[in-house]
Amino acid sequence: MRNEPKLAPVHVRDARPEDAEVIADFNSRMAEETEHRRLDPATVLSGVREGLKRPTMCRFFVAELDGRIVGQAMVTYEWSDWRCGAFWWIQSVYVHPDARKCGVFRSIYAHLSAMARQDPSVCGLRLYVEKDNHRAMATYRRLGMETSGHLVFEEDWSGLASR
Numbered sequence: 001m002r003n004e005p006k007l008a009p010v011h012v013r014d015a016r017p018e019d020a021e022v023i024a025d026f027n028s029r030m031a032e033e034t035e036h037r038r039l040d041p042a043t044v045l046s047g048v049r050e051g052l053k054r055p056t057m058c059r060f061f062v063a064e065l066d067g068r069i070v071g072q073a074m075v076t077y078e079w080s081d082w083r084c085g086a087f088w089w090i091q092s093v094y095v096h097p098d099a100r101k102c103g104v105f106r107s108i109y110a111h112l113s114a115m116a117r118q119d120p121s122v123c124g125l126r127l128y129v130e131k132d133n134h135r136a137m138a139t140y141r142r143l144g145m146e147t148s149g150h151l152v153f154e155e156d157w158s159g160l161a162s163r
Helices: 019-037 041-053 102-116 134-142
Strands: 010-014 058-065 070-079 084-093 122-127
Touching: 010 102, 019 041, 019 058, 019 070, 019 084, 041 058, 058 084, 058 102, 070 102, 084 102, 102 122
Parallel strands: 084 122
Antiparallel strands: 010 058, 058 070, 070 084
């Protein structure tokens, strides 16, 4: 039997206003890493701060290792009239490179899944992933998620749609 390194416990919690700068930084890193986009830091920070004020629109969660934020996710909501319930969309997922392979996203996902399953108005979890992010797709499959068969179309007026 191999000696596996013991991983420190990951603590997942609701984000607070004082976490906005870290979340905005992680969002910018994620956009650069997965979509090769440079985001305007002031706009991202404003967006995070606004989201933190509007829990009916979205909720941010952060993951900590040894008291340091190393990961994040945001949840938004989609009503399904077919199911008479809400899907929680997991978005803005990021794990700092130093903390990858430490169970950070697994902990975030477990936390969100447990919360969602306790709420009878929630009918499931969804997320979208950049089509070439195979590492993330493999992670999501290992957690029990599967492709929905849907493609996402958008009309984006923010100016970010063009690369």
